[in-house]
Amino acid sequence: MEKTIVKLTGVKVYRNSQLTLDIEQLAVAPGELVAVAGANGAGKSTLLQVVNMLLPFQQGLLTLFGQDVAKGGQEIARRSSSMMFQETLLINGTVYDNVALPLKFRNYPRSQIQEQVMTALRTFQCQHLAYRQAKQLSGGEAQRVGLARALVYQPQLLLLDEPFAALDTASRTAILTDLKQVAALNKLTVLLISHNFNDVLYFADRVVVLAGGRVIQDDRPEVVLRRPASRAVADLVDMDNILPCQVEWSGQEAIIRLSCGLAFKQNSSVPAEAVACCLPGDAIQILNESSALRHQPLVTVSGIVAGITPGIGAYKIKVEANGLFLTVRAPREQILALTTGSKVEVAFSPDEVQLV
Ligand SMILES: Nc1ncnc2c1ncn2[C@@H]1O[C@H](COP(=O)(O)OP(=O)(O)O)[C@@H](O)[C@H]1O
Ligand SMILES: [Mg+2]
Numbered sequence: 001m002e003k004t005i006v007k008l009t010g011v012k013v014y015r016n017s018q019l020t021l022d023i024e025q026l027a028v029a030p031g032e033l034v035a036v037a038g039a040n041g042a043g044k045s046t047l048l049q050v051v052n053m054l055l056p057f058q059q060g061l062l063t064l065f066g067q068d069v070a071k072g073g074q075e076i077a078r079r080s081s082s083m084m085f086q087e088t089l090l091i092n093g094t095v096y097d098n099v100a101l102p103l104k105f106r107n108y109p110r111s112q113i114q115e116q117v118m119t120a121l122r123t124f125q126c127q128h129l130a131y132r133q134a135k136q137l138s139g140g141e142a143q144r145v146g147l148a149r150a151l152v153y154q155p156q157l158l159l160l161d162e163p164f165a166a167l168d169t170a171s172r173t174a175i176l177t178d179l180k181q182v183a184a185l186n187k188l189t190v191l192l193i194s195h196n197f198n199d200v201l202y203f204a205d206r207v208v209v210l211a212g213g214r215v216i217q218d219d220r221p222e223v224v225l226r227r228p229a230s231r232a233v234a235d236l237v238d239m240d241n242i243l244p245c246q247v248e249w250s251g252q253e254a255i256i257r258l259s260c261g262l263a264f265k266q267n268s269s270v271p272a273e274a275v276a277c278c279l280p281g282d283a284i285q286i287l288n289e290s291s292a293l294r295h296q297p298l299v300t301v302s303g304i305v306a307g308i309t310p311g312i313g314a315y316k317i318k319v320e321a322n323g324l325f326l327t328v329r330a331p332r333e334q335i336l337a338l339t340t341g342s343k344v345e346v347a348f349s350p351d352e353v354q355l356v
Contacts, residue, residue: 003031003066005157005189006051011060013046013213019257020059021213030156031187033180035194035204035221037236043213044193048097048159051191052083065156081157090134095126098134099149106153108345120148122176123182140171147179151188158183160192164199172196176203197237201225209233225352226280235354240281240327247274247355255356260324264299264350274355281329282314283352287340287345298347301326305342319346321337331336 006028006190013021024116028034036044049055050062053074065080078276082102090098103113114221121127124144129137137145143163144334164172172198180203185188194200200221201208207224209232217229228234234242247270248255252271256277259261287300301344314329316340328346 002026003030004037004063005032005065007061007063008050008193009061011050011057013057014056015046015049019052020211023047023060023213023215026208026215026218028189028191031183033183033190033192033203033205035192035200035207036151036210037197037200037207037224038192038210038238039232039236040195042209042210042343044354045161046072046213048083048161048191048193048208052081052085052159053077057157077157080155081158082150082153082155083161084146084150088142088161088163089136090142090145093134095121096130096138096144098145099152102149102153104194108153116152116154117148120152121145123151124148140167140175143167143175144178145170145331151182154186156187156189158188158190158221160190162195163191165194165196172199173202179203181277197225199302201260209236226352228278228356231276231356234276234278234354239278241277241284242356243277243279243324244275245277245328256350256353258324260301260320260322262299262301262324266350266353266355268351270355276356278354278356279326279348279352281304281316281327284326284328284346284348286317286328286330286334298349300345300347302343302345305338305340305344307340308338319343319344321346 003029008023008026010018011023036047038044049340050057053069062069064073064077067076076179098118100113101116103116106177118127124147126141126144126148129141162339164175176199192203204221207221208215209224211232217224217233223235228237230240243258254266255263256266303319305317306320307318309316315332315335317328317330317335319326319328
Protein backbone atom coordinates (compact mmCIF):
# COMPACT_ATOMS: atom_id res chain seq x y z
CA MET A 1 0.00 0.00 0.00
CA GLU A 2 1.39 3.38 -0.97
CA LYS A 3 1.88 5.79 1.88
CA THR A 4 -0.55 8.68 1.93
CA ILE A 5 0.54 12.27 2.47
CA VAL A 6 -2.83 13.50 3.69
CA LYS A 7 -5.65 11.38 5.04
CA LEU A 8 -8.87 12.55 6.64
CA THR A 9 -11.33 10.07 8.11
CA GLY A 10 -14.67 11.19 9.53
CA VAL A 11 -13.39 14.72 10.07
CA LYS A 12 -16.00 17.21 11.24
CA VAL A 13 -15.52 20.90 11.87
CA TYR A 14 -18.17 23.06 13.51
CA ARG A 15 -18.02 26.83 13.21
CA ASN A 16 -20.54 28.84 15.23
CA SER A 17 -22.13 25.46 16.00
CA GLN A 18 -22.69 24.90 12.25
CA LEU A 19 -21.26 21.79 10.63
CA THR A 20 -18.87 23.42 8.14
CA LEU A 21 -16.71 20.48 7.13
CA ASP A 22 -17.75 16.85 7.04
CA ILE A 23 -15.22 14.63 5.29
CA GLU A 24 -15.90 10.92 5.44
CA GLN A 25 -12.74 9.86 3.66
CA LEU A 26 -10.12 11.76 1.71
CA ALA A 27 -6.64 10.47 0.98
CA VAL A 28 -3.94 12.12 -1.09
CA ALA A 29 -1.00 10.08 -2.40
CA PRO A 30 2.58 11.33 -2.77
CA GLY A 31 3.06 13.53 -5.81
CA GLU A 32 -0.64 14.00 -6.51
CA LEU A 33 -1.79 17.39 -7.79
CA VAL A 34 -5.26 17.80 -6.35
CA ALA A 35 -7.57 20.69 -7.03
CA VAL A 36 -10.19 21.56 -4.45
CA ALA A 37 -13.17 23.16 -6.18
CA GLY A 38 -16.56 24.37 -5.01
CA ALA A 39 -18.75 27.45 -4.78
CA ASN A 40 -18.14 30.23 -2.25
CA GLY A 41 -18.62 28.98 1.28
CA ALA A 42 -18.32 25.31 0.26
CA GLY A 43 -15.62 24.69 2.88
CA LYS A 44 -12.50 24.76 0.69
CA SER A 45 -10.49 27.09 2.93
CA THR A 46 -11.74 25.26 6.02
CA LEU A 47 -10.41 21.99 4.59
CA LEU A 48 -6.99 23.45 3.86
CA GLN A 49 -6.80 25.09 7.28
CA VAL A 50 -7.51 21.73 8.89
CA VAL A 51 -4.82 20.05 6.79
CA ASN A 52 -2.41 22.85 7.71
CA MET A 53 -3.31 22.39 11.39
CA LEU A 54 -4.46 26.00 11.65
CA LEU A 55 -7.96 24.95 12.63
CA PRO A 56 -8.94 22.28 15.18
CA PHE A 57 -11.56 19.71 14.22
CA GLN A 58 -14.15 18.36 16.62
CA GLN A 59 -14.33 14.79 15.37
CA GLY A 60 -12.34 12.35 13.25
CA LEU A 61 -8.80 11.52 12.33
CA LEU A 62 -6.18 13.48 10.39
CA THR A 63 -2.96 11.78 9.41
CA LEU A 64 -0.18 13.66 7.68
CA PHE A 65 2.81 11.79 6.27
CA GLY A 66 1.37 8.64 7.79
CA GLN A 67 1.22 10.01 11.34
CA ASP A 68 -1.83 10.88 13.40
CA VAL A 69 -1.52 14.61 14.16
CA ALA A 70 -3.27 14.08 17.48
CA LYS A 71 -0.51 11.67 18.48
CA GLY A 72 2.63 13.62 17.86
CA GLY A 73 2.41 13.86 14.07
CA GLN A 74 2.37 17.66 14.15
CA GLU A 75 6.10 18.18 14.20
CA ILE A 76 6.91 16.32 10.99
CA ALA A 77 3.89 17.91 9.32
CA ARG A 78 5.09 21.43 10.22
CA ARG A 79 8.52 20.69 8.84
CA SER A 80 7.24 19.10 5.65
CA SER A 81 4.34 21.26 4.56
CA SER A 82 3.86 24.82 3.41
CA MET A 83 0.84 27.01 2.75
CA MET A 84 0.25 30.05 0.59
CA PHE A 85 -2.78 32.35 0.56
CA GLN A 86 -4.27 34.79 -1.92
CA GLU A 87 -2.65 37.67 -0.07
CA THR A 88 1.04 36.85 -0.05
CA LEU A 89 2.36 38.78 2.91
CA LEU A 90 5.83 39.80 1.88
CA ILE A 91 7.76 41.57 4.63
CA ASN A 92 9.69 44.80 4.28
CA GLY A 93 13.11 44.15 2.82
CA THR A 94 14.44 42.57 -0.32
CA VAL A 95 13.10 39.59 -2.17
CA TYR A 96 16.19 37.71 -0.95
CA ASP A 97 15.34 38.52 2.71
CA ASN A 98 11.81 37.27 2.18
CA VAL A 99 12.79 33.97 0.63
CA ALA A 100 15.54 33.45 3.23
CA LEU A 101 13.06 33.87 6.09
CA PRO A 102 11.82 30.27 6.45
CA LEU A 103 15.43 29.04 6.42
CA LYS A 104 16.46 31.54 9.11
CA PHE A 105 13.54 30.39 11.26
CA ARG A 106 14.83 26.88 10.87
CA ASN A 107 18.40 27.88 11.75
CA TYR A 108 19.94 26.85 8.45
CA PRO A 109 23.66 27.73 8.15
CA ARG A 110 24.41 30.94 6.21
CA SER A 111 26.08 29.25 3.24
CA GLN A 112 23.16 26.88 2.75
CA ILE A 113 20.69 29.75 2.99
CA GLN A 114 22.45 31.57 0.15
CA GLU A 115 22.43 28.48 -2.05
CA GLN A 116 18.81 27.46 -1.40
CA VAL A 117 17.42 30.98 -1.78
CA MET A 118 19.10 31.44 -5.14
CA THR A 119 17.95 28.00 -6.30
CA ALA A 120 14.36 28.74 -5.28
CA LEU A 121 14.43 32.11 -7.02
CA ARG A 122 15.85 30.54 -10.19
CA THR A 123 13.17 27.84 -10.11
CA PHE A 124 10.46 30.47 -10.33
CA GLN A 125 12.43 32.68 -12.70
CA CYS A 126 12.87 35.57 -10.32
CA GLN A 127 16.61 35.53 -9.56
CA HIS A 128 16.82 38.97 -11.22
CA LEU A 129 14.50 40.29 -8.51
CA ALA A 130 16.68 39.13 -5.59
CA TYR A 131 17.74 42.59 -4.44
CA ARG A 132 14.54 44.45 -5.26
CA GLN A 133 12.28 45.66 -2.46
CA ALA A 134 9.59 43.00 -2.04
CA LYS A 135 6.83 45.56 -1.49
CA GLN A 136 7.47 47.07 -4.92
CA LEU A 137 6.83 43.93 -6.96
CA SER A 138 3.97 43.50 -9.41
CA GLY A 139 1.20 41.04 -8.51
CA GLY A 140 2.63 38.25 -10.65
CA GLU A 141 6.18 38.80 -9.37
CA ALA A 142 5.01 38.81 -5.76
CA GLN A 143 3.24 35.47 -6.22
CA ARG A 144 6.35 33.94 -7.83
CA VAL A 145 8.44 35.15 -4.91
CA GLY A 146 5.75 33.83 -2.57
CA LEU A 147 6.08 30.40 -4.18
CA ALA A 148 9.88 30.52 -3.95
CA ARG A 149 9.52 31.32 -0.24
CA ALA A 150 6.93 28.58 0.29
CA LEU A 151 9.18 25.97 -1.31
CA VAL A 152 12.66 27.15 -0.25
CA TYR A 153 12.86 24.65 2.62
CA GLN A 154 11.79 21.84 0.29
CA PRO A 155 8.49 20.83 1.89
CA GLN A 156 6.76 17.73 0.51
CA LEU A 157 3.24 19.14 0.73
CA LEU A 158 2.14 22.49 -0.65
CA LEU A 159 -1.27 23.94 0.23
CA LEU A 160 -2.48 26.77 -1.98
CA ASP A 161 -5.59 28.78 -1.08
CA GLU A 162 -6.34 30.58 -4.35
CA PRO A 163 -3.00 32.42 -4.39
CA PHE A 164 -3.18 33.19 -8.11
CA ALA A 165 -6.83 34.19 -8.34
CA ALA A 166 -6.05 37.90 -8.76
CA LEU A 167 -3.56 37.37 -11.60
CA ASP A 168 -4.42 37.66 -15.28
CA THR A 169 -4.92 34.42 -17.19
CA ALA A 170 -1.51 34.50 -18.90
CA SER A 171 0.40 35.01 -15.63
CA ARG A 172 -1.66 32.36 -13.92
CA THR A 173 -1.03 29.84 -16.68
CA ALA A 174 2.70 30.61 -16.65
CA ILE A 175 3.06 30.27 -12.90
CA LEU A 176 1.04 27.04 -12.80
CA THR A 177 3.14 25.59 -15.63
CA ASP A 178 6.30 26.25 -13.64
CA LEU A 179 4.74 24.88 -10.47
CA LYS A 180 3.61 21.73 -12.23
CA GLN A 181 7.16 21.10 -13.44
CA VAL A 182 8.65 21.78 -10.03
CA ALA A 183 6.11 19.46 -8.42
CA ALA A 184 6.90 16.63 -10.84
CA LEU A 185 10.65 17.09 -10.37
CA ASN A 186 10.46 17.05 -6.57
CA LYS A 187 7.54 14.65 -6.12
CA LEU A 188 5.75 17.49 -4.38
CA THR A 189 2.13 16.91 -3.38
CA VAL A 190 -0.13 19.91 -4.01
CA LEU A 191 -3.62 20.80 -2.86
CA LEU A 192 -4.79 23.80 -4.88
CA ILE A 193 -8.03 25.60 -4.12
CA SER A 194 -9.50 27.22 -7.16
CA HIS A 195 -12.86 28.45 -8.22
CA ASN A 196 -11.55 28.78 -11.77
CA PHE A 197 -12.22 25.45 -13.39
CA ASN A 198 -9.78 26.14 -16.23
CA ASP A 199 -6.89 26.21 -13.76
CA VAL A 200 -8.02 22.88 -12.54
CA LEU A 201 -8.03 21.30 -15.98
CA TYR A 202 -4.62 22.64 -16.69
CA PHE A 203 -2.94 21.78 -13.45
CA ALA A 204 -4.57 18.96 -11.56
CA ASP A 205 -4.61 15.16 -11.85
CA ARG A 206 -7.67 15.03 -9.66
CA VAL A 207 -10.47 17.31 -8.53
CA VAL A 208 -12.23 17.16 -5.18
CA VAL A 209 -15.50 19.10 -5.37
CA LEU A 210 -16.97 20.34 -2.12
CA ALA A 211 -20.47 21.60 -1.31
CA GLY A 212 -21.79 22.27 2.15
CA GLY A 213 -18.52 20.96 3.60
CA ARG A 214 -18.92 17.55 1.97
CA VAL A 215 -17.13 15.92 -0.95
CA ILE A 216 -19.70 15.69 -3.73
CA GLN A 217 -17.33 14.46 -6.44
CA ASP A 218 -13.74 13.25 -6.47
CA ASP A 219 -12.42 12.26 -9.87
CA ARG A 220 -10.22 13.11 -12.83
CA PRO A 221 -10.83 16.65 -14.15
CA GLU A 222 -12.17 15.30 -17.43
CA VAL A 223 -14.77 13.20 -15.66
CA VAL A 224 -15.87 16.05 -13.40
CA LEU A 225 -16.14 18.27 -16.46
CA ARG A 226 -18.10 15.87 -18.68
CA ARG A 227 -19.84 13.70 -16.11
CA PRO A 228 -20.78 15.97 -13.21
CA ALA A 229 -22.17 13.97 -10.30
CA SER A 230 -24.90 16.48 -9.51
CA ARG A 231 -26.55 19.68 -10.61
CA ALA A 232 -24.23 21.63 -8.29
CA VAL A 233 -21.16 20.26 -10.07
CA ALA A 234 -22.72 20.85 -13.50
CA ASP A 235 -23.23 24.52 -12.56
CA LEU A 236 -19.70 24.76 -11.18
CA VAL A 237 -18.07 23.45 -14.36
CA ASP A 238 -20.33 25.62 -16.48
CA MET A 239 -21.82 22.65 -18.34
CA ASP A 240 -22.96 23.77 -21.81
CA ASN A 241 -26.35 22.09 -21.72
CA ILE A 242 -28.36 21.38 -18.59
CA LEU A 243 -31.71 20.37 -20.02
CA PRO A 244 -34.73 19.80 -17.78
CA CYS A 245 -36.19 16.36 -18.41
CA GLN A 246 -38.64 13.77 -17.16
CA VAL A 247 -37.69 10.18 -16.59
CA GLU A 248 -40.15 7.38 -17.23
CA TRP A 249 -39.22 3.91 -16.14
CA SER A 250 -40.24 0.75 -17.93
CA GLY A 251 -38.53 -2.00 -15.99
CA GLN A 252 -34.77 -1.40 -15.97
CA GLU A 253 -34.97 0.92 -18.92
CA ALA A 254 -35.36 4.66 -18.55
CA ILE A 255 -37.01 6.86 -21.16
CA ILE A 256 -35.79 10.42 -21.01
CA ARG A 257 -38.18 13.12 -22.24
CA LEU A 258 -36.99 16.62 -22.98
CA SER A 259 -39.33 19.61 -23.06
CA CYS A 260 -39.09 19.90 -26.87
CA GLY A 261 -40.82 16.54 -27.23
CA LEU A 262 -37.61 14.64 -27.86
CA ALA A 263 -37.36 11.26 -26.11
CA PHE A 264 -34.64 8.65 -25.96
CA LYS A 265 -33.72 5.52 -24.06
CA GLN A 266 -30.99 5.49 -21.49
CA ASN A 267 -29.66 2.28 -20.03
CA SER A 268 -26.70 3.36 -17.97
CA SER A 269 -26.76 4.87 -14.49
CA VAL A 270 -29.87 7.03 -14.31
CA PRO A 271 -30.39 8.35 -10.79
CA ALA A 272 -33.96 7.69 -9.66
CA GLU A 273 -34.57 11.38 -8.96
CA ALA A 274 -32.91 12.71 -12.14
CA VAL A 275 -34.40 15.98 -13.38
CA ALA A 276 -31.88 17.21 -15.97
CA CYS A 277 -29.66 16.00 -18.80
CA CYS A 278 -26.12 17.32 -18.95
CA LEU A 279 -24.58 17.37 -22.38
CA PRO A 280 -21.21 18.92 -23.29
CA GLY A 281 -21.47 21.15 -26.37
CA ASP A 282 -18.87 19.13 -28.28
CA ALA A 283 -20.95 15.99 -27.85
CA ILE A 284 -23.62 17.48 -30.12
CA GLN A 285 -22.91 17.20 -33.83
CA ILE A 286 -24.24 19.24 -36.69
CA LEU A 287 -25.38 16.86 -39.39
CA ASN A 288 -25.10 17.47 -43.11
CA GLU A 289 -26.04 15.39 -46.17
CA SER A 290 -22.73 13.58 -46.31
CA SER A 291 -22.89 12.78 -42.64
CA ALA A 292 -22.32 9.09 -42.07
CA LEU A 293 -23.30 9.65 -38.49
CA ARG A 294 -26.97 9.11 -39.25
CA HIS A 295 -26.36 5.40 -39.16
CA GLN A 296 -25.20 5.46 -35.58
CA PRO A 297 -27.75 5.18 -32.79
CA LEU A 298 -28.02 8.94 -32.42
CA VAL A 299 -30.78 11.15 -31.16
CA THR A 300 -31.45 13.76 -33.83
CA VAL A 301 -33.36 17.01 -33.64
CA SER A 302 -34.11 19.77 -36.15
CA GLY A 303 -33.67 23.36 -35.18
CA ILE A 304 -32.72 26.86 -36.18
CA VAL A 305 -29.44 28.62 -35.51
CA ALA A 306 -30.19 31.32 -32.94
CA GLY A 307 -26.67 32.67 -32.57
CA ILE A 308 -23.00 32.01 -33.27
CA THR A 309 -20.17 32.99 -30.92
CA PRO A 310 -16.65 32.75 -32.35
CA GLY A 311 -13.91 31.04 -30.38
CA ILE A 312 -10.48 29.49 -30.81
CA GLY A 313 -10.72 25.72 -31.16
CA ALA A 314 -14.49 25.73 -31.31
CA TYR A 315 -17.30 28.09 -32.15
CA LYS A 316 -20.40 28.08 -29.97
CA ILE A 317 -23.65 27.74 -31.83
CA LYS A 318 -27.02 28.22 -30.15
CA VAL A 319 -29.66 26.06 -31.76
CA GLU A 320 -33.34 26.43 -30.98
CA ALA A 321 -35.47 23.31 -31.34
CA ASN A 322 -39.13 23.66 -30.35
CA GLY A 323 -38.34 26.15 -27.61
CA LEU A 324 -35.35 24.17 -26.34
CA PHE A 325 -31.99 25.92 -26.64
CA LEU A 326 -28.97 23.72 -27.28
CA THR A 327 -25.37 24.93 -27.12
CA VAL A 328 -23.19 23.19 -29.69
CA ARG A 329 -19.43 23.52 -29.93
CA ALA A 330 -17.99 22.85 -33.37
CA PRO A 331 -14.79 23.64 -35.29
CA ARG A 332 -15.03 26.80 -37.39
CA GLU A 333 -14.73 25.02 -40.75
CA GLN A 334 -17.78 22.91 -39.96
CA ILE A 335 -20.06 25.87 -39.52
CA LEU A 336 -18.85 28.24 -42.25
CA ALA A 337 -22.12 27.80 -44.17
CA LEU A 338 -24.27 28.64 -41.16
CA THR A 339 -25.71 31.99 -40.13
CA THR A 340 -28.39 33.01 -37.67
CA GLY A 341 -31.67 31.61 -38.98
CA SER A 342 -30.11 28.63 -40.82
CA LYS A 343 -31.98 25.37 -40.49
CA VAL A 344 -29.85 22.62 -38.99
CA GLU A 345 -30.17 19.08 -37.85
CA VAL A 346 -28.13 18.19 -34.80
CA ALA A 347 -27.48 14.85 -33.13
CA PHE A 348 -26.03 13.37 -30.01
CA SER A 349 -25.40 9.95 -28.59
CA PRO A 350 -27.32 9.04 -25.41
CA ASP A 351 -24.00 7.70 -24.10
CA GLU A 352 -22.76 11.28 -23.79
CA VAL A 353 -25.71 12.31 -21.63
CA GLN A 354 -25.16 12.56 -17.90
CA LEU A 355 -28.35 12.65 -15.87
CA VAL A 356 -28.40 14.65 -12.65
N1 LIG B 1 -13.69 32.26 10.89
C1 LIG B 1 -14.89 31.75 10.69
N2 LIG B 1 -15.80 31.67 11.68
C2 LIG B 1 -17.02 31.15 11.48
N3 LIG B 1 -17.45 30.67 10.31
C3 LIG B 1 -16.61 30.73 9.28
C4 LIG B 1 -15.29 31.27 9.40
N4 LIG B 1 -14.67 31.19 8.20
C5 LIG B 1 -15.55 30.63 7.37
N5 LIG B 1 -16.71 30.35 8.00
C6 LIG B 1 -17.91 29.72 7.40
O1 LIG B 1 -17.58 28.39 7.03
C7 LIG B 1 -18.16 28.05 5.77
C8 LIG B 1 -17.07 27.60 4.81
O2 LIG B 1 -16.20 28.68 4.56
P1 LIG B 1 -14.87 28.54 3.73
O3 LIG B 1 -14.17 27.30 4.13
O4 LIG B 1 -14.13 29.82 3.87
O5 LIG B 1 -15.44 28.37 2.24
P2 LIG B 1 -14.72 28.55 0.83
O6 LIG B 1 -13.25 28.68 1.05
O7 LIG B 1 -15.10 27.31 0.07
O8 LIG B 1 -15.32 29.75 0.20
C9 LIG B 1 -18.91 29.28 5.31
O9 LIG B 1 -20.26 29.11 5.65
C10 LIG B 1 -18.30 30.40 6.11
O10 LIG B 1 -19.24 31.40 6.35
MG1 LIG C 1 -11.91 30.22 0.64
